[in-house]
Amino acid sequence: MPIDATQPYDPGNIFAKILRGEIPCREVYRDDWALAFHDINPQAPLHILVIPTGPYVSWADFSANASAEEIAGFVRAVGDVARQQGLVEPGYRLLANIGQHGHQEVPHLHVHIFGGRQLGAMLPR
Template sequence: MPIDATLPYDDANIFARILRGEIPSKKVYEDEFALAFHDINPQAPTHILVIPKGRYVSWDDFSAHAPDAEIAGFIRAVGHVAREQGLVAPGYRLLANVGAHGHQEVPHFHVHLFGGRPLGPMLTRP
């Protein structure tokens, strides 16, 4: 169910629990700013989630409240994962869902990294 991205951070969300080690994940990268792991329901041959370690609900929350070093560190982590997975040359897609209209399902900011095949158009046209 999509969430309201303006709600306060919920420490019981699944990504917060993964960060605390309460739920296992298939980790591909971790540094002081970010954790990256395989999605449990992949939508492409490569489908990795990259999450900041800070308590941010959405892209809007993260961009408005994270310190500059954390924003830069997170963006660098996303790029590192794409390079490490061999996705740069063939291409890949980044997706961040925000709020109910964006169909955000977990109230912890995260970026989906998709690759491994041609992905087609982003949205269907009316």
């Protein structure tokens, strides 16, 4: 069920548990600002989630409340993951679902990186 992007952060969400090591993941990247891991229900041959290490519900929350250092570190981490996975060429897609209309399902900011095939149109018509 889509969540409200303005709700308070829930430290019991699945990504918070992954960050704390309570739930395993197939990690591909970790630094002070971000953790990246393979999605358990991939929608493309390569489907990686990148999450900030801080407690942010959505892009709206993160962009308003994270420090400049956190924002820069997270954005760099997304780029690092795409480069490390060899996606710069032929290309890839980034997706961040925010709030109910964006169909955000986990109340922790996350960016999807999709690659490994032609991804088609951005939105279904």
